[in-house]
């Protein structure tokens with residue numbers, strides 16, 4: 001059977017809780033073959049971002065071309081895009097290859113470090129959002145996209161409607177930054193849905209947005225409808241948060257592999273014990 005394939009176009013996180021690394025782990029955990037086009041290298045751990053190097057736009061275009069000319073993909077997602085020229089280059093590739101796109105409109109890391117230049121927000125809005133099958137802003141990102149504060153579920157719905165008017169076919173305004181149990185608002189242009197989950201009380205929330213959007217892309221690649229992909233991704237991120245391994249001294253990663261049995265299968269544990277002898 002042909003394995004479904006998904007592509008991430010995002011930044012590298014050396015701490016591997018967010019960005020490209022989180023996306024590839026999510027794809028692997030959901031049995032999707034993942035490919036990656038790196039837009040920037042961040043020097044990052046669970047405590048914050050120390051430095052950023054943006055890739056030249058041509059290198060990003062070439063990575064996507066190399067993947068598509070050989071491997072292909074059933075879906076794609078974007079994460080950190082850093083600057084207007086990178087957004088323009090990615091948009092051209094999305095059009096060239098007709099990619100089925102999930103956009104996580106990453107603007108800042110957990111600790112507040114900027115991952116998108118302020119002046120690039122308008123390019124994101126006008127050039128990339130119209131190409132999206134799904135866009136998944138968190139509350140501060142949704143506020144930036146609509147230029148208004150959001151303080152209630154009703155305002156989240158209004159935000160989803162305004163962002164939908166900016167071009168994406170489906171919008172998920174994520175409620176992770178609100179108080180209480182997180183409620184994500186989904187809008188398909190005519191109907192609203194609410195995806196509710198219990199709030200997991202943990203500091204280990206690094207990469208939740210990346211992981212959630214990668215899971216949506218993975219379920220789309222596996223053939224789910226957009227609604228079903230968002231529903232399944234919500235279950236996936238909730239359990240990944242619940243099983244966070246507690247790595248690092250700050251906001252640690254979630255557990256992308258919570259679905260998998262914790263014990264090594266017999267064939268591998270025998271091999272590992274033989275290596276140890």
Ligand SMILES: Nc1ncnc2c1ncn2[C@@H]1O[C@H](COP(=O)(O)OP(=O)(O)OP(=O)(O)O)[C@@H](O)[C@H]1O
Pocket residue numbers: 108109110137138139174175176177182183184197198199200201202205206207208209210212234237238241
């Ligand atoms: N503590 C939590 N418990 C349960 N679900 C959560 C929690 N925090 C976030 N989520 C869920 O995780 C997903 C990602 O949402 P969030 O709002 O955290 O995105 P993000 O802000 O882009 O990520 P990050 O804060 O890591 O940058 C959403 O479905 C949200 O409801």
Ligand SMILES: Cc1ncc(COP(=O)(O)O)c(N)n1
Pocket residue numbers: 010011012013018019020042044079080106108109110115205206207208209210211
């Ligand atoms: C390279 C990179 N990309 C994205 C994020 C945001 O992560 P998230 O919003 O998922 O925590 C990050 N911290 N680093």
